[in-house]
Amino acid sequence: MNAWIEAENRHSASNYKPLPVVLTRGQGVWLWDVDGKRYLDMMSAYSAVSFGHGHPVLVEAMVAQARQLAVTSRAFHTDRLGPFLQLLCEMTGLPKALPMNTGAEGVETALKAARKWGHKVKGIADGQAEIIVCNGNFAGRTTTIVGFSSEPQYRDGFGPFAPGFVSVPFGDAAALEAAITPRTAAFLVEPIQGEGGIIVPPAGYLAACREICTRHNVLLICDEVQTGLARTGRLLACQHENVKPDGLILGKALGGGLLPVSAFLAREDVMAVFRPGDHGSTFGGNPLASAVGTAALQLLKQDNLAERADKLGARLLEGLRAIRHPAIRGVRGKGLLIGLDLDPAQVSARTFCERLLQHGVLSKETHETVVRFAPPLVITEQELDAGLDVIRAVFDTVPADRRMPAESLPA
Known part of the structure; x- marks a missing residue:
């Protein structure tokens, strides 16, 4: 096993600190290392593998489409994109979608749409639109996105950053309203902060944000790259409070754990700001991604995965909260997105994950104190x-x- 790790360390940039395991095969919820040891996957590649590893329906959809037609770019129409976007819009209740690849690309698309909507529709002076974000957010790794992060390491040395972002405390609707000015175009928020430590806001927070944004003519954009597509026990996490956003960002699970697929969805007037040439992606909406995305959405409905996540998440929360140990500072989450908050004076989250690894369970720490x-x-x-x-x-x-x-x- 060391040979593979040494080769990776020798040739790869040190932008990750993986756990000391070399994986070679996956099936369902299980992964195997090069020595044949089996592990229970309790991380799902940050929710990208919501359907399990190598789901036969998704693999078949990918292989069949790869044999037929994989990539053409959006220079031409294909017979796969329209049905994919139609299903995506029908399931989410938003009328228009713009397909991309990674979650970060989806967020960048949302930012461009919000700024242009703010100028062209709301009447904010060109170049003056502001977007409100939350402390503790994580929306990706592009230079624009890390520029509005509150995590010092994500910003260190990568400036200068784009202006136009205002940060407020997460879970504080009053702070959101106080930050709104005539220049505010949008509020970008994760219904539950994932990388921030599985932070669940107070009940009623998102609904209050919806009311505030409506009253001030500010777009409510929900980043559901990690929380969306049944992860929290609803198709969308914002549905826990019956909130319909003006813009929605999906990714990760949309690719069925096989390839990157993301999308920005929005109401008609928001998406109408885009004209040919304004935005695009060589691979975004390609036939291969569309085929897999369609199959993933169909599986989501067919197998009632939101209900499953709700039921099993309650079981997991109950089981974790029943563990009595002074190292546990709290257990929080919704559905099958749960954080175990540990006292670093007793055990670091990294050490805990390494011990889980030794016992055949895979997870990863976030912010050095939370095991997800x-x-x-x-x-x-x-x-x-x-x-x-x-x-x-x-x-x-x-x-x-x-x-x-x-x-x-x-709790």
């Missing part, structure tokens, strides 16, 4: 319970001078 659990939505109750058994076993390896009584354990 986001297994494929196709996981069974038995597989979920097996993962919980391993998590309990790992806590048994963490020294504890005392055990917290049930009534004092934070």
Whole structure:
């Protein structure tokens, strides 16, 4: 195993710090390393593998389309893009979609649309439109996006950054309203902050933001690259509060865990600001991506994966909250997107993930204190319970001078 790791370290930029495992095969919720050891995937590639590894329906859709036609660019029409976008619009309730590849590209598309809408429709002076974002956000790694990040490492050395972004505390609707000015075009928000540590805002927050944005003629754009497509127990996380955004960004699971597929969806007047030549992507909306995206959306409906995530997420939350250990500061999340917040004075999240790895469960830390659990939505109750058994076993390896009584354990 060391030979593969050494080769990667020798030739790859050090922009990641992977756990010390070399994976070679995946099926369903399971992964195998080059030595043949099996692991339960409790991370799903940051929700990109919501359908599990190598889902036969998705693989067949990809292979069949690859044999037929894979890439033409948007210089021509294809017979796959229209049906894909139609299904995507019907399921989300937004009338127009612009296909891209990665989640970050979807966010960049949303930013361009919001700025141009602010100028052309709302009447903000050209070059003066502002977009409000939240502290703790994570929307990607482009220079524009890291420019409005509140994480110092994401910004360090990558400036100068684009102006036009205003940050407010996440979960504070009053702060959003106070930040709005005549120059405000949009509010970009994750319904649940994923990379920020699986941060769930107070109940009613998103609904209040919807009302505020409507009243001030500000676009509400929900970044659901990670939370969307059934991950939190609803098709979209914003649906937990019956919120319909003006713009929506999807990605990750849209590609079925096989290739990058993303999209920005919006109401008619927002998408109408784009004219031929304004924006595009060589690979965005290609026939291969469209075929896989269509199959993924059909599976989502056919297998009732939102209901599954809701039910199994409640089971996982209950199981994690039943663990009594002083290293646990909290357990939070919705559906199958859950964060286990650890006291770094007792055990770092990285160390915890390394111990999970040793016991056959794969996850990854975020912000050094939170272990995320986001297994494929196709996981069974038995597989979920097996993962919980391993998590309990790992806590048994963490020294504890005392055990917290049930009534004092934070939720």
